[in-house]
Amino acid sequence: MRAHNLALVLQTVVNSADRPSRAAIAGATGLTRATVSALVDDLIAGGLLTEQGPAPRNGAGRPATALALSPDGPAGLGLEINVDYLAACVVDLTGAVRYHFMDRSPTLAGLGELAARARAAAAEDGLALAGAALAVPGLVAPGGLVRVAPNLGWQDVDPIAYLRRTPALADLPITVDNEANLAALGELRAGDGEPTFVYVSGEVGIGAGIVIDGDLYRGGRGWSGEIGHVTVYPDGRPCRCGANGCLEQYAGAAMVAEDPALAAASLGIALSAVVNLLDLDVIVLGGGYAPLFAELSPGIEAEMRRRVLTAGLAPVTLRPASLGADAAVRGAADAVIRGVQDDPATWLALQAV
Amino acid sequence: MRAHNLALVLQTVVNSADRPSRAAIAGATGLTRATVSALVDDLIAGGLLTEQGPAPRNGAGRPATALALSPDGPAGLGLEINVDYLAACVVDLTGAVRYHFMDRSPTLAGLGELAARARAAAAEDGLALAGAALAVPGLVAPGGLVRVAPNLGWQDVDPIAYLRRTPALADLPITVDNEANLAALGELRAGDGEPTFVYVSGEVGIGAGIVIDGDLYRGGRGWSGEIGHVTVYPDGRPCRCGANGCLEQYAGAAMVAEDPALAAASLGIALSAVVNLLDLDVIVLGGGYAPLFAELSPGIEAEMRRRVLTAGLAPVTLRPASLGADAAVRGAADAVIRGVQDDPATWLALQAV
DNA sequence: CCAAATAATTCAACCACTAAACAAATCCGA
DNA sequence: TCGGATTTGTTTAGTGGTTGAATTATTTGG
Known part of the structure; x- marks a missing residue:
């Protein structure tokens, strides 16, 4: 109690x-x-x-x-490994970003080093870390094992075990999560204060993070939000996943540049499915979609007006993300902070020892 | 505490x-x-x-x-109004069905009468009712107002206010919910004990109830699970909702009879979207789909193997519903019972007065 | 028939919250 | 300038509910 x-x-x-x-x-x-x-x-x-x-x-x-x-309270260490960069950031209890590091050599070894540097910088400020969270563009199993991360070429990689080998991180609680999920959490803090929305991240692949009442919906095995492989044209282009007509083939980075109208319509079809199934009234376009929002949104909204059953009863809001490329690292650090905020008792108990 | x-x-x-x-x-x-x-x-x-x-x-x-x-503890009254029938059932605290009534004249007046009869029968057994829940094939707003129920011809109908006019029901707490949602709850109790699944009900329209960790996911406004209007063929047949290529046009009752293979493939496409977005590993086919399970399941599973991104990592189970046409009434009564089981303290407090 | 084992109750102690009184710090009006 | 009004925060006694240890009840096995 x-x-x-x-x-x-x-x-x-x-x-x-x-x-x-x-x-x-x-x-x-x-x-x-x-x-x-x-x-x-x-x-x-x-x-x-x-x-x-x-x-x-x-x-x-x-x-x-x-x-x-307290800005001197426990801080969160956010980490991200992606196709062409590494990132680490330290966010204090108030949500302020205290440090932000980047690196262009995306290897696990580099990540450990970057994390150690971030921790040292935090320590110099007198900040204790409550834990670390790592964002990965792939499917993460409970326990932090990365089952598949196609763009990293990973299969069954255990980044926690790897990071623990760095002495500076050995004692830190570490979690791993999908990049879109953590970016959605970042948006939750940085955004309008909407507690329920879906965050769509358009990069090489397309992922989505579903936030319901301020909590991430992870699904049965933590693999929710794979909107990139929702079928939009059943007999359409073959996808690298083996299916035909996946959204990723029509609204991936390449297609957005080539044919924005098609990308927007395809996104509209897939997002209509999301709204029909989940009844979410806010959609946040992030990642590569955010800077193209003005160009994409009319086409998306046109499809949604037609295809969302309840469009006539209540409006669906479409808005661009307020964070840029660092949404996932920020969200990762926020996830750690949220852990402390949601359960301060265990942190206090740890301090007392 | x-x-x-x-x-x-x-x-x-x-x-x-x-x-x-x-x-x-x-x-x-x-x-x-x-x-x-x-x-x-x-x-x-x-x-x-x-x-x-x-x-x-x-x-x-x-x-x-x-x-x-205790079989003598508080019971739940389940009610259902549908296109061509009314139903009422009384379920006791143990989950046993004590009474079940049906009527072929689906009017609100008949529903009040049926409910009163069910309550009288329960009273004769010494059963006190903890409340009633009504299943409706339509969109229900918080508070129980039915915004639209196309197959009943309803628009902005308030069945609770109507039922309250029947003296025998005036003091009873009444809730209203979507038919597929309540059928999913019925399946939750009657089924394999799986706490997380999606229940698909194929009748005139197609609805889905999403159960996560033993709780119904209702969405922001209670309008989740509208799988019938998920797009499967973007340029396909016009639907009565105004869009083109909705699942309902390819896997509704008429089409299942006419072209089962097309119905199965269409269901497979839409269900793949559900699994990709929500990561549910169990799908229950109910309503009109249940008796046709053997005929439909190979086609559905073939599509899902192709289109579900994580199909190779973990299997998705497809099974027929264990309840028949009375799933929604049963689920409605169960919903009342669950209310007591989830919060016995208020029931005890009521008793003490 | 007695010891061992398990179930359920009783009772004193304790923890955390509540209610009410009290102290502190300010504003406002005479 | 002073005293009442007002709001904040603390103190103190009291209460509800849980814990832990001791006690009683009821069976099995040697």
């Missing part, structure tokens, strides 16, 4: 636009001021929250002491 | 194959035997659980007293 309420209080601070007081938190959560005080004391002692100077009141009464996430 | 633990204990009884003892529940939940005893006492006093005679032991020690859901 205490664990639950610690999370509740911390989440309230995270989700509130301004810097709430203890009394404001009590009002928002339904807990009493006394309980909130006790919980906040624990969170401050654990370095997750900080008190800020008394805010000026506009009325009678003792001025409130504002509370905010 | 007590509410949570009451639910935890009750769920343990629901989910266990045999009839567990207090000690077995303690072991399964992590609570102490003392706590479980106290909680079980409350559940027995509230009529949700019953003690059964001591089970014979196969070893030393005092024999355990088996616990089971």
Whole structure:
């Protein structure tokens, strides 16, 4: 129960636009001021929250002491390995990007080195890392094993085991996730505050991350969002996956450049299927699609108006992503931070030891 | 916390194959035997659980007293209105169907009458109803308003308000849900125990219910699962929804009879999209598809082997539904029962008054 | 018939939240 | 300038619910 309420209080601070007081938190959560005080004391002692100077009141009464996430609290290490680059970034508890490194030699060895450098930089700032998350363009099994990553030429690679061999990372909890999934999480924090949407990332392949009520939907085995292989023309072009008429053949990077109208129509067909099946009312176009949004969106929307059954009852919003190419690394680091924010009790317990 | 633990204990009884003892529940939940005893006492006093005679032991020690859901506990009333029939059924807390009524005059007035008859029959057995759920073949808004039900000719109909006018139902909590959604819930209880699957119901229209980890996925506005309007042939036949090439035009009741091979291939294409997007590994064919399973499944599976990206990594299971035409009513009644099982504390509180 | 084993209950202790009183810090009006 | 009004935050006593240990109940096996 205490664990639950610690999370509740911390989440309230995270989700509130301004810097709430203890009394404001009590009002928002339904807990009493006394309980909130006790919980906040624990969170401050654990370095997750900080008190800020008394805010000026506009009325009678003792001025409130504002509370905010501590920039010195646990940070998240985001990592990404992709076709032509490596990236690492450190995001602190407030969501601010503290460090961002890139490298053009996408090898596992380089990734370990980059991660170690990021950790050292964080340590110099006095930042402790709560963990690391790695974004990979491929299918990731529970436990972090990468089953297939065609564009990396990977098959059954275990990047966690590899990273653990770097002494600087040996003690760090590491998770691995699909690139589009993590990019969707990055967009969740950076975006409009919409808690439910699908993020479509158009790169060499096309992936999607499905966010429902602020949580990533991963599917039964973690392989959701493979929109690139949704069939748009059953007898169409052969795809490298063995099927015919996959979206990837009509809205992949090559086709977007060659025939934007076809790419848009194809995306519209596939996204209509997403909306009909999942009833999502926000679609975010990211990756390579974001800079081409103005060119693509009319064609996509035209198809969706026709093909989404509920289009007449409620509108579907299409918008470009607010993060650029670093969405996945940012999202990876955010995923670590979210882990702490969703369960501060275990972090506090670790600190106490 | 007590509410949570009451639910935890009750769920343990629901989910266990045999009839567990207090000690077995303690072991399964992590609570102490003392706590479980106290909680079980409350559940027995509230009529949700019953003690059964001591089970014979196969070893030393005092024999355990088996616990089971009480058949005299709160029951659920399932209702269904469809194109050519009405149905009502009463399911008790153990999941047993106690009464089942049907009527061939599908009007709201007839539904109220049928529901009243079912309630009277239940009362004669000493069964109290915890609530009612109504299955409707259409789009249901939160609050129970039916926005559109094309095959009933409904538009913005409020069946709850109507049913409440029947004196026998005035005090009953009533919910309304999509027919395919509730049929999926019925299948959840009746089926293999798979917690995650998609249920496809092929009638005049085609709907799907998506069950994830034992819970229905409803989408942002409750309009998920509209697989009937997923595009399979972008330039294909015009559909009554205004689009072209919807699955409904290729795998609806008429087409299944006329050209089963085309229906199967079309279903395979649409279901591949479902699996690619949602990563579900079980697909249940219900409604009109169930009796034709043997004829349809090879064609569906052939398409899915080609079009599901992860088909090579993990198999997708296709199976016929275990319930027939009464899946939706059963599921509706089950939904009510699930409400009690998921939150026994409020039921106990109601009883205490 | 007694020891071992397992089930269920009882009871004191403890943890976390609540409610209410209290102290602190400000504004406002006389 | 001072005292009441007002709001924040803390303190203290009290309560509900869980835990852990001891106790009782009921069987099997030697």
